[in-house]
Amino acid sequence: MPNFVRIILAFVFLGGAVSLFVFGHWGWGILALLIAIVIFVTFFFNENMLIAQFYLRKENMDKAKQWLNKITNYERQLIRAQHGYYHLLIGLIESRTAPLQSEKYFKKALTLGMQMDHNVALAKLSLAGIAMAKRNKREATQLLQEAKKADKNKLLADQIKMMKDQMGMLDKQQMKFR
Structure with a gap:
């Protein structure tokens, strides 16, 4: 409607x-x-997005995707402030099945803007993981620093620390292969 x-x-x-x-x-x-x-x-607050968030918390990706697919034209059905969150939710769902294809959704979410800092940090942390998977250490480090800066309430502090540790392990693996 x-x-x-x-x-x-x-x-x-x-x-x-x-x-x-x-x-x-x-x-x-x-x-x-x-x-x-x-x-x-x-x-x-669009009801389809609220229900999709509920299923994302329950880790039921199929139902979350099903509810997000009910939004046929997000520009008409959602207010402008929700456009970034819509792409963030799609990116989170896609990251479970095809992590490298979810990059475009996270970037679109950041360009459209989100009001809550921890959601910006989540998008940047996900992009850092994708950059790390592509072996782009410089971009991953920059995105991790931006995610840490955006995470003012320290909601993602453990994930950021774990990602930094994984980058250190990546450096050690590259040293072994040389």
Whole structure:
């Protein structure tokens, strides 16, 4: 459902709730007000993305991808602030099956922008892992530093440390082969 229809529907329910309050039907008025609030909240947080995030946390990638595929035209169905998160979620799902193909989604998510710093750090950390898989140590180091800077709440500190340790192991392996 397009976003403008959601707003119109929310205001219709809000008007109905006000009229129910005026005529003394408090129970129905409260129910209509709650429905209006839920519809209005889905304007800012798309229900398909919320359900996909739920399945990502449960590590059920098939269902998460199924719910994200219900968003047919993300530019019309999502507000501009959610475009980056949409590509981040697709990148996270694709990274499980084809890690090197997920790079374009993470880069698109960073260019579209995300409001939360830990999501920016997650995208940069994923890009660092892809760069490391491509044996591009300089880019991986730069992306790790940017991810560490963006991770202000230290939510990804363990993963960043583990990635740095893996880069050290990569250096040792290259020394052995020479």
